[in-house]
Each structure stands twice: as C-alpha cells, then as structure tokens.
Amino acid sequence: MAYSITENCIGCTSCANLCPADAISGEKKKHHTIDSVYCIECGTCGRICPKNAVADPFGQVVKSEKRKYWKKPEFNHKKCSGCGICVDACPVGCIAFGQPDPKSKTAYPELINLNGCLSCGFCAGDCPVSAIVMAQPSDSQSEAA
Amino acid sequence: MTRKGYMGKILMVDLSKGTIEEEVLPDSVYEKYLGGMGLGAYVLYNRIPKGADPLGPDNMLGFLPGLLTGTGSLFTGRWMVVGKSPLTGTWGDANCGGTFSPEIKRCGYDGIFVKGISPKPVYLYIDDRVKELRDAADVWGMDAVETEEYLEKNAKKTGKKPKVACIGPAGEKVSLISGISTNKGRMAARSGLGAVMGSKRLKAVVLSGNKRIEAYNKEEMKKISQVCDFWSRIQPPFVTGPMTAFVGALMRILPTVLTQDGLLYKIMLKKWGTVAMNQMSPEMGDSPIKNWKGSSKDWGFMKSYSSNPDVFTKCETVKFHCYSCPVGCGGICTMEGKYTHTHKPEYETVLSLGGLCMNDDVDAIFYLNEVLNRAGMDTISAGHAVAFAIECFEEGVITKNDTDGLELTWGNSDAIVKLIEKMVKREGFGHVLADGVKQAVVRIGRNSETYAVHAGGQEPAMHDSRNDPGFALHYSVEATPGRHTLGSHLYYEMYQLWKVVKGIPKLPPMYLKGSKYKNSEKQAKIGAANSRYMTLVNATGACLFGSFIGARRFRLFDWMNAATGWNLTPNQYMDLAGDIHTLKQAFNVKHGIEPMELKISDRALGRPVQSEGANKGRTIEIEEMMAHYWEEFGWDQATGKPGREAMDRITVGA
Known part of the structure; x- marks a missing residue:
C-alpha cells in the first residue's frame, strides 16, 4: 500500500523535497513517481502538492493545504507516561524529550521543530494512551515558526 | 511489510565476503517461532555448523527486535543479541532495552544476522535506502559512549538521529565477558557476545529506518495497552530507601510469605529503579555476599546503607525509559570526578561490585559503572571475577607478585578500581580476569576452582540460589x-x-x-x-x-x-x-x-x-x-x- 501521483503532476518537486523516506523520484517539470517499496504512507506528498495530484492508498485524491495550517501534535502530559513511542514514530525527528519534571524527573515529549513537522500524525496514531491530538497551531505559533 | 506485527524479512550479512542480502521468511516461520529469541533460535540452530568456533567465521550474531516491538504494546522495546557463546560454548543470548529495538524493524527487518570475519574493522550502516559496511578505523579504539556519539553525528548527516549498538574496547580485545552497548550505557551484557562482535571486527550496527510497523488490530492493541498503562500508573507513597532494609529483614524473619503481587515491585521500580533492592535483597538473603561465601550477617544494614536506594535517586537528573516503557526504571545520574554522569547503576552492578566484594564505597561503584559501560564489559561477570580474585588472594592462592602489587583484600575499593581498570585494558593481572572466572581458574590453577562460582562458565547474577x-x-x-x-x-x-x-x-x-x-x-x-x-x-x-x-x-x-x-x-x-x-x-x-x-x-x-x-x-x-x-x-x-x-x-x- 502506498500513495501514488496522478497525471496532474507538473514536476514542481515539492513532494520529493519533503518526502521523509526519499520515496519520490522524477526530474524537475516532469511527472514524478512514488516507489511503493519505500513509501511510509505519511501523506506529506498529498498535503504539499499544489495541483492535488496525489492519491492515497485507496485511490482518493488528497487535498493540499497551506503548510501553515497543517495540524501539529499537542501533548497531554497528564495522560503521557513518557514511553517514547511518539519520539520514535516521528519520521523527521521533530519530537524529543523536554526538560524533566522536577518532581517526578520524568521527561515528556515535545515538538521541537514546528517547521519540520510534516503533520503525518504517526505520533498521535501510535500513542497507546491517546495523549496526543493533532490540532492546528495558533496564529502566533505559526508566525513564530 | 505485513500487518501482523512482523516485517517478514531478515538481513544476512557476510563480513568475510562483504555481502548483504535480504531474505523473505514465510509466515509459517513466525507462526512457529514468533520473533526475537525464537526467530534467532530458528536461524542459528539451522545455520551455525556443528562445533563452530564461537570466535570464528562460522559463528553468527543476530540482532533481533521482538514480535510485539513497535506494535502499540507497552514494555516491548527490548532487543536480543543471539549467537554461540564464547564464554560457555552454549546457546548465547543477551537482552537489552533502550531505543535500538524498534529501529531494526523500521529498517524493515525482524533480525539482522552477521557471520564471517571482516578483514578490517567495519560498522554496518542501514537506512531506508542504504545497506553497507563502512570503514570503522575512526571509531576502533573508542569507548562505547564516544563511539555512539561519533556515529550519531557522522554516520548520517540529515534527518532523525540514527540508533547505534556497538562494542567498546573490551569487545575489541575479545574479552569473553564483554557485551554490546546502546544508548550510551545500556548493555546486552551477558553470554560474552561482545567478544563475538569483536572477533568479527564489527564495531557497530547503525540504523536509521522509517518503515511503519503495523499490527493486525491497532485499536485492540491500544485497548490492551491502556489496561497495562492503568496498572503501571498506580504509585502510592512508599517507604524511604533505608526502610527497604527492614522490609527485607521482615521477609527473612517471618516463617510465612505472602505470595507477592508484582505491583509492589513495580512501585519500587518506578520510584528507584532496580537499586530499590540494594538493602532489601541482602537482608532477605537474596544477595550473594563475599563471593557467595558470606551471608546477610556479613552485609548488614550499616554495610549496605551507603548504597541505599535514596542515594541513587538524589543524584538522578532524569528518568530513562526504554522504548514503549511507561515505568522508566532507568535514570541518568550525575557524579564527580573523571566522568560527569552515568546511567543509574543497576542493582546487579551495585551488588556485584559491592557486597560480592565486600566493598561499601558507593563512589567507586558509580565510577566503575561508567568505566565498565564505556569499556563494554559485563558488570556482573566483572564483579564476580574480582570477588574470585580477592578470595584467592585472601586464601593465599595468589600473592602480590601475581596481582601487580595490588593488595586484593575484601572491601579494598582502591585495589578493586585499579584491578577493573586493568581488566578492561587486559593489562597485567587484569588479563587473567578479563575472560571471567572459568578462564581465570585455568590461568591461575592452584586449586582456585574452589572459589569460582559459575554455571558452565557464566557467572550467575546477584540472586542467591540458596534463597530461591x-x-x-x-x-x-x-x-x-x-x-x-x-x-x-x-x-x-x-x-x-x-x-x-x-x-x-x-x-x-x-x-x-x-x-x-x-x-x-x-x-x-x-x-x-x-x-x-x-x-x-x-x-x-x-x-x-x-x-x-x-x-x-x-x-x-x-x-x-x-x-x-x-x-x-x-x-x-x-x-x-x-x-x-x-x-x-x-x-x-x-x-x-x-x-x-x-x-x-x-x-x-x-x-x-x-x-x-x-x-x-x-x-x-x-x-x-x-x-x-x-x-x-x-x-x-x-x-x-x-x-x-x-x-x-x-x-x-x-
């Protein structure tokens, strides 16, 4: 199962530049293709494509969205146990443990690179205790980023 | 990739030939051998030829995540190293936590198996695209922490940090009690498998994959994990560190025992880590003392007090959780001296370098913990080797002429530190002990066998078999x-x-x-x-x-x-x-x-x-x-x- 690029592709390279698995190839201004062996189904290609030229594994066209509106993970540290599943799940290393809580000495995960986050939602999907929700960052966060 | 928890493939590396090949395994193998150690047993039983030299090219070393690693389950982030043990000649395995395990699957494999011997030191690098053996000249000779830091920085320049499993100088010098390190001080320590890696001139395995790990029913996985998470959060206030000694004493004195609910142990692990047992175990008779010759009477409250659990949490700056662990029994501790911090020493380390050698110098134990972690040497076996040598010295089997002038008496922490520094470098008398007690008996002779405690060559852990x-x-x-x-x-x-x-x-x-x-x-x-x-x-x-x-x-x-x-x-x-x-x-x-x-x-x-x-x-x-x-x-x-x-x-x- 993998994403695929439709005939609407104009070869702008946006998807290939962002793909965290280096699964997309193609020359500039020519049709790009996704190698299903390497695709990790993060959907970044679809979100960034200005021509809505990407289909998900079920053949549905993915609607692109301005990157500043992409949802980012929000962490509920009351539910979180610090198990690190989300840190490992992030394909671009944008989640890391922050400073430990002074009392419990437990370090909780944080989004350390707002700009780098691809909004794949793997962190939220993999969290066994549903301590992460994907939400649109506030305007101030987006601007700061 | 399957949607059954496993990836469906293993990687076979031949260091002699310099080849790296994928193998697809049928579902039937997983249905019978599951993964992790089971899969390792299946491959090694069939592929290591009868009588293979554990340090020769025919021995295989396997790095395996578990069937459940990365599937949304909790407490399932451990990995196994398997191979024929050079320490015992038997099936060998060593288990380790940290964050290395899911990375094996993220690279697409349920196991990475290595055979042959490389003509020069190499490390194995794998990411989504690349699988190659790289020259390890830059890191050969570095300790395990330095190696990991160097490879994290240099093996991959972009994206998320790679995960590293490596040997230190002890493995390079083929010490039969050496292990394989990850996360700068977590060790797959037992069975001497670091020596196998060293004999193959394989300094490290560096992984940086991004593959998804799928499960058949992810929602059900989460439901089950949430039950586990609920119980792992129960954490009522508990006694202070030194009070644990009295709990242990009570367990020694009372003729009846309550069948123990492990939730109590979980509470102690979450509060202190395994050092929770530092005083309780000796009191109840669980800790071997004085090279297994002594008893709880030799290691009473005042002797064990210096390593009471609170000592460790006081200098702990952050809890260390292995991948997918909600408890976090590990930790990073600060210390003074040559090294500024170390992984919180485990109970096994504290007692093998402490009570087993009658050593109550906890600063020396912190220091030796880091020395041994960096060298990539098993703290349990190292402690046993030292305790064995001390008893040999005390009984007159060896003298200062044998020990390079060291006064190896019970509890002499200066001598213990110097001896272990020699062991990790294989210098002088350190060489005699660097392969564990069974080999030390061969080297010393003179009826020293009487003082060697081992099972088939493997030094047992800090749990007294006379107690349980x-x-x-x-x-x-x-x-x-x-x-x-x-x-x-x-x-x-x-x-x-x-x-x-x-x-x-x-x-x-x-x-x-x-x-x-x-x-x-x-x-x-x-x-x-x-x-x-x-x-x-x-x-x-x-x-x-x-x-x-x-x-x-x-x-x-x-x-x-x-x-x-x-x-x-x-x-x-x-x-x-x-x-x-x-x-x-x-x-x-x-x-x-x-x-x-x-x-x-x-x-x-x-x-x-x-x-x-x-x-x-x-x-x-x-x-x-x-x-x-x-x-x-x-x-x-x-x-x-x-x-x-x-x-x-x-x-x-x-």
Whole structure:
C-alpha cells in the first residue's frame, strides 16, 4: 500500500523535497513517481502538492493545504507516561524529550521543530494512551515558526 | 511489510565476503517461532555448523527486535543479541532495552544476522535506502559512549538521529565477558557476545529506518495497552530507601510469605529503579555476599546503607525509559570526578561490585559503572571475577607478585578500581580476569576452582540460589546457563500466570517459606512454566519487569493475538514456547554440550551449607529438580537431551 501521483503532476518537486523516506523520484517539470517499496504512507506528498495530484492508498485524491495550517501534535502530559513511542514514530525527528519534571524527573515529549513537522500524525496514531491530538497551531505559533 | 506485527524479512550479512542480502521468511516461520529469541533460535540452530568456533567465521550474531516491538504494546522495546557463546560454548543470548529495538524493524527487518570475519574493522550502516559496511578505523579504539556519539553525528548527516549498538574496547580485545552497548550505557551484557562482535571486527550496527510497523488490530492493541498503562500508573507513597532494609529483614524473619503481587515491585521500580533492592535483597538473603561465601550477617544494614536506594535517586537528573516503557526504571545520574554522569547503576552492578566484594564505597561503584559501560564489559561477570580474585588472594592462592602489587583484600575499593581498570585494558593481572572466572581458574590453577562460582562458565547474577530454589534451577538448566532473568519462584508469584494459563501450579495467597525448598516436582513444574513464559517474553521483545505486573494486567497473550490476528490460546502460545526452548537445548546438544555440566557451582547450592545468615542450613536438591524439569519438556531425565518426540516438533533444515 502506498500513495501514488496522478497525471496532474507538473514536476514542481515539492513532494520529493519533503518526502521523509526519499520515496519520490522524477526530474524537475516532469511527472514524478512514488516507489511503493519505500513509501511510509505519511501523506506529506498529498498535503504539499499544489495541483492535488496525489492519491492515497485507496485511490482518493488528497487535498493540499497551506503548510501553515497543517495540524501539529499537542501533548497531554497528564495522560503521557513518557514511553517514547511518539519520539520514535516521528519520521523527521521533530519530537524529543523536554526538560524533566522536577518532581517526578520524568521527561515528556515535545515538538521541537514546528517547521519540520510534516503533520503525518504517526505520533498521535501510535500513542497507546491517546495523549496526543493533532490540532492546528495558533496564529502566533505559526508566525513564530 | 505485513500487518501482523512482523516485517517478514531478515538481513544476512557476510563480513568475510562483504555481502548483504535480504531474505523473505514465510509466515509459517513466525507462526512457529514468533520473533526475537525464537526467530534467532530458528536461524542459528539451522545455520551455525556443528562445533563452530564461537570466535570464528562460522559463528553468527543476530540482532533481533521482538514480535510485539513497535506494535502499540507497552514494555516491548527490548532487543536480543543471539549467537554461540564464547564464554560457555552454549546457546548465547543477551537482552537489552533502550531505543535500538524498534529501529531494526523500521529498517524493515525482524533480525539482522552477521557471520564471517571482516578483514578490517567495519560498522554496518542501514537506512531506508542504504545497506553497507563502512570503514570503522575512526571509531576502533573508542569507548562505547564516544563511539555512539561519533556515529550519531557522522554516520548520517540529515534527518532523525540514527540508533547505534556497538562494542567498546573490551569487545575489541575479545574479552569473553564483554557485551554490546546502546544508548550510551545500556548493555546486552551477558553470554560474552561482545567478544563475538569483536572477533568479527564489527564495531557497530547503525540504523536509521522509517518503515511503519503495523499490527493486525491497532485499536485492540491500544485497548490492551491502556489496561497495562492503568496498572503501571498506580504509585502510592512508599517507604524511604533505608526502610527497604527492614522490609527485607521482615521477609527473612517471618516463617510465612505472602505470595507477592508484582505491583509492589513495580512501585519500587518506578520510584528507584532496580537499586530499590540494594538493602532489601541482602537482608532477605537474596544477595550473594563475599563471593557467595558470606551471608546477610556479613552485609548488614550499616554495610549496605551507603548504597541505599535514596542515594541513587538524589543524584538522578532524569528518568530513562526504554522504548514503549511507561515505568522508566532507568535514570541518568550525575557524579564527580573523571566522568560527569552515568546511567543509574543497576542493582546487579551495585551488588556485584559491592557486597560480592565486600566493598561499601558507593563512589567507586558509580565510577566503575561508567568505566565498565564505556569499556563494554559485563558488570556482573566483572564483579564476580574480582570477588574470585580477592578470595584467592585472601586464601593465599595468589600473592602480590601475581596481582601487580595490588593488595586484593575484601572491601579494598582502591585495589578493586585499579584491578577493573586493568581488566578492561587486559593489562597485567587484569588479563587473567578479563575472560571471567572459568578462564581465570585455568590461568591461575592452584586449586582456585574452589572459589569460582559459575554455571558452565557464566557467572550467575546477584540472586542467591540458596534463597530461591527457582534461581538454582534456572541457573543450571537453561540452554544459556547462569542467568537470573529466566525464572525464579518469586517471578512465578509475580507473573500470576495460573490466572490465564491452564494446568500449571496455582500458588496460595500465603505459604510457609520452607515449603518452596521441598517438593522438587512442583518446583520443576513452576520452573518449566517460567521458562516457557520467558521464552514468549523474549520472543516478543517484552520486558521482564513489565511481566512482573501480572498476566492479567500485562496481557502478553492478548497483545500477540491483536498484533498478528492468530487468535491462539495462552496454552497454545506456551506450547510454542516449549518448542523454542527445545530448539535452544537441541542447539547445545548439537554443539557437544552435556546439559548436566551446566549445573551451577556447589557453593551456590548450599554445598557446604552456610552456618549463619538468611540461608543458614539450606541445600538445594538440584539434581532431582533438574530431572523433573527436563521431563516437563520431553527431554531425557538423566541427560537433559531432547527426546525424539520433542525434536519432531521443531523444524530443522532451513
């Protein structure tokens, strides 16, 4: 199962530049293709494509969205146990443990690179205790980023 | 990629030829051998030729995540290294946590197997695109922490940081008690598998994959994990560190024992980590003292006080959680001197460098913890080697002429520090001890065997087999001998397996302490259930401490079904585990091991009996227990070799 690029592709390279698995190839201004062996189904290609030229594994066209509106993970540290599943799940290393809580000495995960986050939602999907929700960052966060 | 928890492929690396090849495995292999240690046993039994030299090109080293690693289950982030042990000549495995395990699957593999010997030092690098052997000249000679820092920075320049498993100088120098390190101080320490890696001139395995790890029913996985998470959060206030000694003393004095609910141990682990046992265990008779010759009387409250659990949490700056662990029994501690911080020493380290050597200098223990972690040497075996040498010195078997002038007396921490610094460098008398006590006996001679405590060459852990007959049994009967992580009576109490598995002994809520030293047939049945369950734990990448929470809270069988879609009963899984266990025993028989010769040294069995302390007067009737245990698996009662029926159940010839 993998994403695929439709005939609407104009070869702008946006998807290939962002793909965290280096699964997309193609020359500039020519049709790009996704190698299903390497695709990790993060959907970044679809979100960034200005021509809505990407289909998900079920053949549905993915609607692109301005990157500043992409949802980012929000962490509920009351539910979180610090198990690190989300840190490992992030394909671009944008989640890391922050400073430990002074009392419990437990370090909780944080989004350390707002700009780098691809909004794949793997962190939220993999969290066994549903301590992460994907939400649109506030305007101030987006601007700061 | 499958949607059954496993990736469906293994990677075979031949260092002699410089080749790296993928192999697709059929579902039937996973359905029989699960993953992790089970998959390792399947590959190694079939592919290591009979009589292969553990340090030669034919030996294979496997790095394996578990079947459940990365599937949304909790406490399942551990990985196994497997190979023929150069320390014992038997099946060898070592287990480690940290964050390396899921990365093996993220690179697309359920196991990475390495054979051959490289003509020059190399490291194996794998990411989504690249699989290659790279020159390790820059890192050869570096310690394990330096190696990891260097490779994290230089092996991959962009994206997320790679994960590294490596050897230190001890592995490079083929020390038979060396291990494999990850996360700058977590160790797959046992069985001497660091020496195998060193003999192959493989400095490190560096992984940076991004593949998704899928499960058959992810929502069900989450539901089961949430039950486990609920129980792991229960954390009422508990006694102070030194008060644990009184809990231990109470357990020593009372004639009856409450069947222990492992939730209590979880509470201690979360508060302190394994150092919670530093005072409790010696008091109750669980810790071997003074090279197993001493007793709780020699290591009383005032001696153990310097390493009371609070000492460790006071200098702990942050908890260390292995991947997918909600408890976080590890930690990073600050210290003064040459090194500024170290992974919180484990109970095993504290007692093997402490009570076993009569050393109450906790600063020296912190320092040696980091020295040994950086060298990549097993702290348990190193402590045993030192304690053995001290007793040899005290008994006049060796003198200062042998020890490079070191005054090796009980508790002489300066001498202990200097000796271990020599061991990790293989310098002078350090060379004599750098391969463990069995080799040290060969090098020293002069009847030093009397003072060597080991099982088939493997130094046992800091759990006294005279206190818990389960430890005596598992030290002696397992295919990888001398190991404390495979079973004990106490573990069985905490697993509460009888609540989910049919036909195994059920323990009452309270029992007379003396009863567990009798009825070897029942103890063998308990031992067999322990071995089967731990086989599943090690095949799934699960954590022993997680399993202590109890089988109804840590729902391993349900997780396996939800991850794979197999829908097997707990008893069916236990039967599969029995077959994997047989395969490991068959591995030993294939390589000429006589199982009875793996029996632990007499001293650890109460032969002669101790005249004082918590284990006074106790002797473990090990031979009878071993025979009953072997019978449980369909192995010959006298020799421990698997019978025809047991062998017919395992698949050979892959």
